[in-house]
Amino acid sequence: MKTRKLIVFITAVLLVFAGAAVVRAQETDVEGSKDHPLLSRMKNYYITDYLSRYDQNEFTIGESETKVIEGDRTLIDYRLKDGSPQVSPLQIRRNYGNALKTLGATLIYESDAYACWKLVRGSQEIWIDVQVNNDGWNYSLNFVQIAAMVQEVSANEMLDALNKDGFIALYINFDTGKYDLKPEMQGTIDQIVALLKNNGDLRVSIEGHTDNVGQPADNKTLSEQRAKSVMDAVVKGGVDASRISAVGWGQEKSIADNRSEAGRAKNRRVEIVKK
Numbered sequence: 001m002k003t004r005k006l007i008v009f010i011t012a013v014l015l016v017f018a019g020a021a022v023v024r025a026q027e028t029d030v031e032g033s034k035d036h037p038l039l040s041r042m043k044n045y046y047i048t049d050y051l052s053r054y055d056q057n058e059f060t061i062g063e064s065e066t067k068v069i070e071g072d073r074t075l076i077d078y079r080l081k082d083g084s085p086q087v088s089p090l091q092i093r094r095n096y097g098n099a100l101k102t103l104g105a106t107l108i109y110e111s112d113a114y115a116c117w118k119l120v121r122g123s124q125e126i127w128i129d130v131q132v133n134n135d136g137w138n139y140s141l142n143f144v145q146i147a148a149m150v151q152e153v154s155a156n157e158m159l160d161a162l163n164k165d166g167f168i169a170l171y172i173n174f175d176t177g178k179y180d181l182k183p184e185m186q187g188t189i190d191q192i193v194a195l196l197k198n199n200g201d202l203r204v205s206i207e208g209h210t211d212n213v214g215q216p217a218d219n220k221t222l223s224e225q226r227a228k229s230v231m232d233a234v235v236k237g238g239v240d241a242s243r244i245s246a247v248g249w250g251q252e253k254s255i256a257d258n259r260s261e262a263g264r265a266k267n268r269r270v271e272i273v274k275k
Contacts, residue, residue, distance in 0.1 A: 027046050027079075028046060032050060033076065036074055036141060038103065039096060039100075045078040046078065046081060051075040052073070053073060055144075060114060061116060068260075071144045075141075076140065076141045077139075078140065078141070080138070089113045092130065104121075105119035106118050114131050114132070120176065126146070128143050158195045159195055162204075162272065163274075169269045170188060170270050170272065171268070171269055172269075174268075179222060196243060202243070202274070203274075205245045205273040208225075208247070220251075223248030223250045227246040228246045255269075
């Protein structure tokens with residue numbers, strides 16, 4: 001009888017230790033997961049779920065307003081290890097808010113357990129949000145990176161389009177609300193210069209277009225400033241200014257649906273129009 005009781009006791013102890021081992025095993029990062037290069041995890045948290053693929057996500061950008069962003073998405077779910085000091089939702093939001101502010105991100109929306117930011121780095125636009133659950137025991141970081149539309153068109157391809165259609169749309173990337181040309185756009189400028197230098201009788205109008213985000217009057221002004229930036233760069237490349245004009249149409253001549261990010265990206269363009 002005593003032997004049976006001893007066996008039962010030992011079995012119970014082993015089960016307790018086995019259970020503890022399972023808990024410890026579960027408190028390691030899920031296989032294949034890792035922190036995002038932009039942001040590290042909070043102390044004493046481990047990854048319970050991980051997703052990385054081309055996808056879309058709905059970000060909250062206002063009290064009753066959301067925005068669907070499509071691109072390279074990374075979703076990381078974190079959980080606080082058992083026995084660790086509890087962290088408040090505010091502390092989690094502040095931690096990531098301060099880190100993203102240092103990176104130059106813009107806060108889009110914030111509530112008690114949620115925050116959304118937008119980060120522009122070079123030609124990349126990255127949307128990030130944090131969702132805190134269970135009073136800080138769990139939280140998730142969500143990243144969607146939009147690859148900027150980069151277009152490489154040769155002078156000969158431009159000429160073919162102008163002779164066939166009378167115009168060509170170029171996707172020359174500018175920062176939001178800005179009209180300064182980025183260094184990575186110099187290749188496109190060089191091809192416009194080559195086009196005009198190789199065709200001495202050609203005269204063109206450089207025409208700026210925007211999506212419908214913002215006020216129409218502001219968009220028209222911005223589109224004209226962008227067109228002039230392109231024109232100035234072409235003239236600087238050695239083309240006679242009398243052969244070029246610049247105009248801004250703002251959002252007046254959309255070629256795609258402004259209700260989607262993909263459509264808005266197509267509408268943000270600079271056209272070279274044969275005169």
